[in-house]
Structures are given as structure tokens and as C-alpha cells.
Amino acid sequence: MATPVTVGLRLGIGAAPPSGAALAIAGERVPVQITAGPTTLRGEAVPGDTGVAVEGGLAVLLAGELHSGPGGAQLLLQTWQRYGPAALRLLQGRFAAVVLDGDRLTLATDHAGSVPLYVRAVEGGLQVATEAKAFAAGRSAALPGTAPVPGPAGVLRVRAGTAVTVPLGGGPAAAIRTWRPPEHREALPPDQAVTRVREALEAAVSSRIGDGDVTVVLSGGIDSSAVAALARRHARGTVTTVSLGTDAGDEFDAARLVADHLGTRHEELRVRSEDVVGALAWAVAATEIVDADVLEYLLPLVVLHRALPAGPRRVLTGYGADIPLGGMHRTERSLAPLDAVIAEDMATFDGLNEMSPVIGAVAGHWTTHPYWDRTLLDLLVRLDPGLKRREGIDKWVLRRAVADLLPEKTVRRPKLGIHEGSGTTSTWTAMLRAEGLPAELVAAAKGAMATAIHARVVGLGESPEGLDVGEVLRGTVAGKRLVAR
Ligand code: IOT
Numbered sequence: 001m002a003t004p005v006t007v008g009l010r011l012g013i014g015a016a017p018p019s020g021a022a023l024a025i026a027g028e029r030v031p032v033q034i035t036a037g038p039t040t041l042r043g044e045a046v047p048g049d050t051g052v053a054v055e056g057g058l059a060v061l062l063a064g065e066l067h068s069g070p071g072g073a074q075l076l077l078q079t080w081q082r083y084g085p086a087a088l089r090l091l092q093g094r095f096a097a098v099v100l101d102g103d104r105l106t107l108a109t110d111h112a113g114s115v116p117l118y119v120r121a122v123e124g125g126l127q128v129a130t131e132a133k134a135f136a137a138g139r140s141a142a143l144p145g146t147a148p149v150p151g152p153a154g155v156l157r158v159r160a161g162t163a164v165t166v167p168l169g170g171g172p173a174a175a176i177r178t179w180r181p182p183e184h185r186e187a188l189p190p191d192q193a194v195t196r197v198r199e200a201l202e203a204a205v206s207s208r209i210g211d212g213d214v215t216v217v218l219s220g221g222i223d224s225s226a227v228a229a230l231a232r233r234h235a236r237g238t239v240t241t242v243s244l245g246t247d248a249g250d251e252f253d254a255a256r257l258v259a260d261h262l263g264t265r266h267e268e269l270r271v272r273s274e275d276v277v278g279a280l281a282w283a284v285a286a287t288e289i290v291d292a293d294v295l296e297y298l299l300p301l302v303v304l305h306r307a308l309p310a311g312p313r314r315v316l317t318g319y320g321a322d323i324p325l326g327g328m329h330r331t332e333r334s335l336a337p338l339d340a341v342i343a344e345d346m347a348t349f350d351g352l353n354e355m356s357p358v359i360g361a362v363a364g365h366w367t368t369h370p371y372w373d374r375t376l377l378d379l380l381v382r383l384d385p386g387l388k389r390r391e392g393i394d395k396w397v398l399r400r401a402v403a404d405l406l407p408e409k410t411v412r413r414p415k416l417g418i419h420e421g422s423g424t425t426s427t428w429t430a431m432l433r434a435e436g437l438p439a440e441l442v443a444a445a446k447g448a449m450a451t452a453i454h455a456r457v458v459g460l461g462e463s464p465e466g467l468d469v470g471e472v473l474r475g476t477v478a479g480k481r482l483v484a485r
Pocket residue numbers: 217218219223224242243244245251297301304316317318319320321322323328345348349352354416417418419421422
């Protein structure tokens with residue numbers, strides 16, 4: 001069994017499907033073949049049977065899920081029949097979509113680009129996949145609304161909040177934006193802001209919990225504790241909370257306090273910190289990025305999903321709350337620089353793939369991130385920064401919004417990043433230093449390792465299974481000319 005949500009697509013439209021490596025996601029490959037007029041679309045959807053809807057000359061393929069209502073691909077098809085491409089401005093969810101409407105093909109991401117979608121324009125048609133490694137080395141004609149991906153694949157990525165339409169019979173392709181991060185701010189009365197955040201978070205969690213059991217990855221910080229509390233309140237099935245620790249550190253006491261307070265079924269998983277760093281090939285295979293800072297956040301999550309017993313699960317996280325709330329800048333006391341980093345982070349998230357479903361789907365799980373719900377994110381970004389830092393407290397508005405649901409100690413707990421709590425950053429650094437690398441070259445070495453692994457698992461389609469990260473680490477220290485950054 002696998003997640004009921006279709007997570008991956010690999011398709012050729014008027015062309016052969018991309019011929020590179022297998023998608024990293026686990027699950028049954030369901031063949032897809034649709035003919036609409038002169039165009040044939042074929043390939044695979046992985047896994048699940050919810051991802052395809054066809055009616056006459058209109059075919060919709062959906063990786064992910066919609067939160068505007070039930071029905072997945074069928075809901076998008078019906079909405080498209082009424083609104084055309086504007087359907088993608090109306091519906092919200094966590095998805096990538098492919099829509100064949102007569103001889104026009106549209107490729108779309110959700111507002112956050114949270115399900116990455118890749119394309120190559122080739123002679124006679126298009127190749128599309130939800131992972132870049134699916135493409136063999138090659139080149140693409142330019143397409144609007146896309147950006148090249150790092151590494152040797154020669155593939156384009158559909159930008160976040162974008163729908164790209166390509167007329168298959170020839171003629172210029174066009175792109176529309178379906179969402180943009182707001183750049184203005186609203187100074188709501190504090191009580192009103194607190195109420196609105198609570199309502200939007202409550203709706204974001206409810207629309208993501210499905211109708212069965214749900215798992216929340218819980219650090220015991222305010223972000224994931226709030227999600228766990230609301231999941232407990234709204235879930236129809238059992239709520240399980242899971243906390244990851246290593247020999248280098250854990251947040252087990254903080255997570256346990258929340259789990260006991262809420263009455264969740266709670267699991268603690270402890271792994272070797274060197275094994276967290278050793279999962280780097282999996283993290284790169286899942287995210288297809290080379291940014292070592294972001295990979296440090298994601299490594300523990302990849303390890304956690306792979307270690308979860310008895311899958312598949314629907315997993316909710318608190319990931320992403322820190323971006324619109326400025327949580328990573330918890331020591332910033334002045335509001336102007338706090339808002340500046342929020343604006344900067346909202347302008348630069350696209351392509352980091354930090355919310356890619358592949359991170360959980362390599363182990364067959366469906367992950368979802370309530371803080372990046374479109375309505376909630378839109379609200380959080382827009383809030384006056386004086387509501388994000390207030391009375392000397394970071395993420396003030398969120399803390400107040402869920403204060404009645406959690407232990408007071410949790411509501412007041414200062415943030416500890418996942419890479420800090422799990423010791424991932426310090427262990428990776430120590431492993432490099434143990435090979436004799438000077439401290440000022442550590443950051444560059446981490447980046448070089450990520451790039452080297454990316455070239456193999458994305459560029460060459462090598463499996464992360466057999467890739468020895470320790471060997472890459474030693475090779476990087478011994479062989480590369482690193483420049484301090
Ligand atoms: P952090 O906020 O600590 O963790 C993200 C989520 O991972 C948590 O909400 C929780 O659901 C889960 N998690 C963290 N630690 C554990 C643990 N020990 N056991 C189980 N689950 C855990 C970085 C960070 O500090 O993560 N994420 C930021 C910022 C991203 C920056 N990106 C950007 N600027 N584009 C975030 O917003 O979440």
C-alpha cells in the first residue's frame with residue numbers, strides 16, 4: 001500500500017516520456033495513455049488512482065491534492081471547464097498539474113511551487129516529470145514561466161505560482177502568475193490578528209488531515225505543537241506524534257510535554273547523528289537541490305520519514321512557519337530588518353524545494369505543511385511585523401493564537417532549529433574537521449559535497465542507496481580546491 005495521493009508524474013506529450021532515471025518516490029507505477037484529438041499523452045502516475053481525470057478533449061493529471069474541495073483531478077477538470085486556466089488562480093492546494101485542453105498543454109504549480117514540476121521542450125512536443133532526474137542529459141527550447149535547474153540535466157522548472165501554456169501545434173508559449181507573495185503589510189488590531197491567524201491555521205490543518213489517521217512530526221516548538229494540537233482537535237482517526245533525536249541532541253522532553261498534554265500516540269526515534277549526515281544522498285535525491293543550509297534542515301526530516309515504522313502515513317509538519325513570521329531571525333529586535341528578511345525569504349524560496357513531497361514519498365509517505373496553506377501564508381506574510389515580534393517575543397501572533405491549546409511552557413519556548421536540535425550541523429562540521437579541514441572551509445565543503453552528490457543522483461541518475469557519503473566527504477576534503485565563503 002502507498003499514500004492515496006498521486007505524488008509523481010512522468011509524461012511525454014507528442015513526444016516520448018523522459019528517458020532518464022526512475023522517480024525516487026516509492027509506490028506503484030500506474031500507466032497513463034490519453035489521446036485528445038491529434039495529441040497522445042503517455043507515461044506514468046505514481047502511485048494512486050486519484051491523479052487522472054478525462055472528459056472529451058480535456059485531460060487533467062494531478063500530482064498532489066487540492067484543498068478547495070474533494071475530488072482531486074476531477075475537481076480541477078470541472079473547475080477548468082468553467083474558468084479555463086483561471087481555475088489555477090481559484091483552486092488552492094499542494095499540487096503540480098498537467099492539463100491537456102485540445103491542442104494546448106498547460107503545466108502548473110501551486111502558489112508555493114510545493115510540488116516541483118520539470119519540463120523539456122523537444123521536437124514535436126514536451127516531456128514532463130515531477131523529478132528532474134527523470135530526464136536523460138539533453139537540452140530544452142526556452143519556455144516562459146520556467147527557470148533552469150542546477151546541474152547537468154538541462155531541464156526547466158515551472159516557477160512557483162505559475163501556469164505555462166504551450167500550443168502543441170506551434171506558436172508562442174505563454175505563462176501567467178497564479179499567486180505572488182504579498183509585498184504590502186497590514187496593521188490589524190492585535191486581538192483581531194490573533195483571531196484571524198487561529199481561524200486560518202485551524203482551517204489549514206483541518207483541510208489537510210484527511211479522514212483517517214494522521215502523524216505530526218513534533219519538535220515541541222510552537223510551530224509543530226500548534227499543528228499537533230489542531231490535528232488532535234479535528235482528526236477523525238488517531239493522531240500520532242513523532243520526535244527524532246540523535247546521540248548529538250534531541251528535543252524529546254519538549255515534545256513529550258506536548259504529546260502528554262494533547263493525548264497523542266507518541267513515538268521517539270533515536271538514530272546516530274553520523275547516519276543523519278550519511279542520508280545526504282537521499283536528501284539530495286529527494287529535493288534535487290545543492291543548497292547545503294537548506295539540506296541541513298531537511299536531512300533530519302528525510303531520516304525521520306525513512307525510519308517511520310508501518311507506513312504509509314499522512315504526515316503534517318510545522319515546516320515553513322518561520323519564513324513568513326521571521327522565526328529564523330528570532331534575535332532580531334528591530335522591525336525594519338525583521339520585515340526585510342521576511343520579504344527576502346518570500347522572494348527567494350522558489351526552487352529550494354524544501355516542501356517537496358518527495359522528501360516523505362521516498363519512504364511512501366504523504367507530507368503536507370499547513371503554514372504554507374495559501375490563505376494562511378498570505379495572511380502571515382501581510383501581518384505588520386510588530387505583530388510578529390511583540391513584547392520582546394518572537395512569533396508573538398502565532399503563540400497567542402494557540403495559547404489555549406498548549407502548555408504555557410510550550411507557548412513560551414524559544415525556537416531551536418531542527419538542524420540544531422538534532423545536532424546535524426555540528427556533526428557534519430565535526431566529520432569534516434576530523435578529516436583535517438580548516439574551520440573556514442567547512443561551509444564551502446558542505447556545498448561542494450551537495451553539488452558532487454547532485455551531479456550523481458540527479459545528473460547521472462545514480463541511486464542514493466549505494467552512494468557512500470563518507471567517501472564523497474573524504475574526496476571533497478582531499479581533492480577539491482575549496483574557497484572560504
Ligand atoms: P524547524 O522549524 O526546527 O523544523 C521544521 C519542522 O520540522 C518542525 O515544525 C517540525 O514539524 C519538524 N521537526 C523539527 N525538529 C524535529 C524533531 N526533532 N523531531 C520531529 N520533527 C521535527 C528550518 C528549521 O529551523 O526547522 N525551517 C524553517 C526555515 C526554512 C528556511 N527556508 C527559507 N528561508 N526558504 C521553517 O520555516 O520551518
